[in-house]
Amino acid sequence: MIAFLLILICALLYPGTIDKTKAILSGRKGPKIHQFIFDAWRLFKKGSIYSDKSSFVFQISATINFVCLITAILLIPFAGEPSLFSFDGDFVFMIYLLGLGRFMSVVAALDVSSGFEGMGANREVLYAALLEPAFLLLMGTLCIFTGYTNFNDIFTALYADQYLASVVIIISSIILFLFILVENSRIPADDPNTHLELTMVHEVMILDHSGFDLGLIKLTAALKFAVFGSLICNLVIPSHFPIGIKILLFMIFQFALAVAIGFIESFKPRNKMARNPQYIISISAIALVLYCVMIIIKNKM
């Protein structure tokens, strides 16, 4: 339960923190950190305009996408505190829930019969397909390291072997961080602030959403940050700490993550579109290397 609330709070502050970091780094004052809450609230109160071409699929897609993320949060533990739902293989359930959300957002993009949105849609599904192995490989590594196959037990048992754990945690966090950047359509794979539809991936898919649906989509994107950010927090926060310190560390790490994303967005250019698949596959490759190292370390040979 505690993870659920913390993730919701973090999610609301994520976009603001990233924007604030970017603003300060480019010498602007920038909006307040909690500006996103006002933005989302305003969208939820606004009227909507729908494309003539769209059908009922367009009407339900944003809702399903949002609900998938909320359900996924139920599976995330909080550094030693169990999650609401936990069973062997729960991470597979989580990643497939996100798949359901993605499926719906992609078909909604195709529903408005726009060339732009089709462009984003097929890029999005391709990148997602190439990215999915990275997460499942990473979970495989953690399974082999701890001997458990669900989030709760993995994160609790992670600190049994202090020295090895530090190596695994650092590399896994890096992989997850790279994963987050692509999954949330940020630089270097995609740029949310790009001004040209032809070069967008995720942003172009939601061009025709407005009002309540757009609010849900923005909220979903923020939640996605917080969900994967909390996985990194689960990795780095030792489960035996007292709860107060864990909450504090959780907030600090989430904040640091948002700042780091802001930093990267400020200083890194985005990839060329044709280079993206290669870049995304390389994340899986790093995860595979970590897995092979783990086989050797755990004396399985």
Add this chain to the structure above:
Amino acid sequence: MDILIFQSAILFSLLVFFVNIRLKYFLVLLPVLAIIGVSSYWAIDVLISNQTKTHLLSFNISEQIFGFWSQTPHLVIDQISALFILMINVVSLGAFIYAYGYLKKYLALKSPLGMSMHYFSFFLVYISMLLITMMREGFMFLFVWELMTLSAYLMVAFHGEKENIRKVAINYLMQMHLGFLFLLAGFLIVNKETGIWGFEALEVYFASHDNYLVFLLFFVGFGVKAGLIPFHTWLPHAHPAAPAYVSATMSGVIVKMGVYGVLRVLTHVQSQLFEIGLTMLIVSLVTILFSISMAVFQRDLKKLLAYSTIENIGIIFLGISLSILGRAYNVQALAVLAMMGTLFHVLNHSLYKSMLFMLCGNIEKITNTRNINELGGLAKKMPFTTAFFLLGSLALCALPPFNGFVGEFLIYKGIYRAIADGGFFISIVAIVSIIFMALSGGICIYAMTKAFGLSFLGSSRKPFPEPLHEPSKSMFFPAFLNTILILAIGLAPVLILPQLQETLSAFKFIPKSSQVYQVQTAVFQKFGLLSLILITLFFLVYLVRYLQQKRVQVMHGPTWGCGYEAGDAKHQYTSTSYSKSMQNIVSPLLQETNTYQSFEEEEIFPGERKYQTTVKDRLEESVILRPINYLLNRIPKLGLAQTGRIQHYLIYPMAFLLLIALLSAFGII
């Protein structure tokens, strides 16, 4: 009593040849319903009592037809058969009822004999599939196996007046017979060593002989039916050529008979599990990734689904091979979970795939096309077809809370358990399987968003021959039936878990462990609860959205066009452009040909142009077409000896006799 109904229903169906064309359908439906009732009763009886049941047919088909086989055929139903029987019944019931609406317009076009043949072959396919799962005796098994192949051939050739469909049907028939030869060889070898005909002989044979080679024969024989790569080339052609309900039956259950065969042989396998498992693993991994990549490039909706069928068969065989490898390396959880996942997937795939194929039939009936590039914008005029297709696509992509996810989840879970518990080799196998399954899952979403998004959503790319409307109600029966089952299995897989557990007990190599089941029951309960939460949350949020939309101003306007006002349907993404970004990655697998006429320099006002791009399966090209063309070129050279003169022909036996005489004179033979 039940056996009497069973037999008289078979005989009753022969009446179809002697009645009015309008009555024929009902004369087949009646015996089918009777047999569905009887066989379902048998199957449920077996599952409830958890014992193998035997029924004795009172007439001896083989003796009466062939005159030399005196053993009365037994119908043996065990737990594996029961599972397959129920599956065949559900899919066939849907297909039979669907056929009524679909065939209506052909009643006037086809001859009465043609219709009788079609109905009767449909009936034969159904009955032979049932008998395949019940026959253990080798000769009868091969007989009904062949009966299924032949009658399926007749069904595929329903539109046989078209040249290309005849070609496809014959291609199917020849490949099936190639597979049949392997099965025959397998049975013959076993018979020679043990003196018994049939699957019981395998029990004796495998105890004392090499397991691998004979298994390989059966694997190839059944693999052709199942459509494993490289024996898949008949499948993407045969499915689109047949009427919708025939493709649904083929994809839903006929290819599963290949799976059934392999499972049946596996119940007897006793040693060399490692080699068997590894062979199957490699074949299935290649099958999964190759076929789903090919699915992305299809523009024929049915062909896309056919390739996805191959992928699902690959996943089924992946589960089987992981289960065997789990046993070979003593990872109990993998052995149990992977096989359980496989059985779930066999069932699940037949439900959603048969539904999707029949919905394709709905589209084809109304629009007269299956080409994605000519469809689009069906969602507003055909909302039910659209909603069912969306549901089927989600289940096909193995997304929760639908049934497709359950099987894949179990396989994943087994794999992760193996990673945590297993040794070096099994860790490598597991991670390779994860990479392939994850990639194929993602690409499956690619393929299905394309199939659903481009053909149902957006605006129509070409004008349709008649205004769009929903087809008749009987064509929705399978969709309703299967949707209920899809949701039931997806939300409460725990309901059929005990039945599958009994089915698993038929396999010798799977350890009997009640602990895994108890754990799994608990997992499935949470799993179901989570799915329910997902659905409840959806309705809640949607309710909030609905109330909000009532309060605010909702407008409709043109799609965002970046300032361009004249956007029309031609600006939408097409099948080809949607798959382009994938094509850059998998280009070695494909053979792309573009035919177009380039612009001339002096052409100031260029006229209308055609640009055609075709993507072909490279494996089909190199495994089937190239060797055949090679043979076709070489074989005529053998005709050198065939001069047509009787004098020359007389020389050949003379030379042969001389050779024999010489060889025996020198004591060589």
